């Protein structure tokens with residue numbers, strides 16, 4: 001039973017319990033009253049439920065309401081179509097996002113209304129049905145549903161001009177996007193890519209059909225349901241108590257070092273994956289592990305990154321780097337890390353070689369900053 005059906009049943013049960021003696025037409029009047037009361041309460045949230053979809057019967061904090069609302073749009077195609085008409089929509093062109101400069105020199109997605117997109121589609125010779133391809137991405141703090149749409153069939157330059165933005169490769173734009181824009185655009189691109197490459201069922205070869213929200217695809221022949229996928233990746237900042245361990249791949253920009261990372265193997269726990277990756281890449285054995293935080297990472301494809309701190313015994317810090325995976329790995333002092341964190345822009349070609357670290361928005365940066373802060377605090381507390 002889906003969530004809306006559950007809400008619908010609950011509403012009906014409540015209505016019946018409240019007025020058990022009423023005739024069925026009185027009860028349907030009561031349900032109608034409850035529905036319109038709900039609708040008036042939901043209106044400030046800009047949440048619209050079509051007549052056939054039932055509204056939730058309890059009200060929660062803004063966050064819980066938003067999560068329930070998003071879930072209801074995944075469960076009910078009609079509610080999702082209705083929400084799209086009042087949503088913010090941002091565009092991609094063959095997976096390249098449409099962005100604009102913000103006041104502080106950052107970038108943000110260009111948020112458009114349904115009618116903005118509709119009129120430009122008509123102007124550029126496409127039809128409105130393309131809008132139905134929009135995919136639900138999230139809900140803003142102001143309770144506005146957010147959808148993305150790939151308009152790859154239209155002329156890219158014409159769309160950019162109409163909306164006064166520019167299409168920019170996400171690898172170049174990611175670190176310039178504002179704090180809420182980066183994860184939103186990354187998630188949208190990952191969902192659009194997933195839909196592009198899952199048009200057919202891996203078991204039957206038959207086409208798959210998406211639900212309106214784009215949160216799943218179903219094989220038309222076998223009814224197998226496919227959900228968007230991410231690859232789990234572990235990332236770890238290893239410390240010997242005084243120094244931390246960073247490595248670089250030959251594909252990294254010159255001078256950049258990062259925390260050690262790797263894809264999880266099937267069947268591994270988080271801890272097993274961390275111990276294996278560190279053993280493989282630098283030949284040391286971890287002593288203790290503590291979880292820090294996680295991140296969705298869009299490159300090269302969708303990864304779910306789990307970030308940890310770990311220690312090795314100060315007696316076993318000798319590295320044996322696997323040069324087929326890493327170009328170099330080294331221990332860094334807190335002073336070196338502090339100066340690496342000061343470098344805010346990617347060094348340009350021709351600049352003298354300098355040590356720098358992954359920028360904001362990366363989990364590696366968060367782990368390294370956490371370690372630096374802890375080292376500073378422990379130095380301060382020791383006097």
Ligand SMILES: NC(=O)C1=CN([C@@H]2O[C@H](COP(=O)(O)OP(=O)(O)OC[C@H]3O[C@@H](n4cnc5c(N)ncnc54)[C@H](OP(=O)(O)O)[C@@H]3O)[C@@H](O)[C@H]2O)C=CC1
Pocket residue numbers: 231233235258259260261262263295297299300303305325358361362363364365
């Ligand atoms: N956000 C952040 O702070 C950071 C993110 N990262 C990300 O972490 C990820 C993993 O780091 P990395 O050190 O490269 O990983 P690994 O050390 O696991 O090495 C990558 C290799 O693993 C193999 N592999 C195994 N499973 C997969 C899979 N599901 N998808 C792709 N390759 C797979 C591939 O080998 P083969 O080609 O031989 O098949 C690939 O070249 C990268 O995507 C990187 O962008 C890394 C550092 C910081």
Ligand SMILES: [Mg+2]
Pocket residue numbers: 260261262281325
């Ligand atoms: Mg690795």
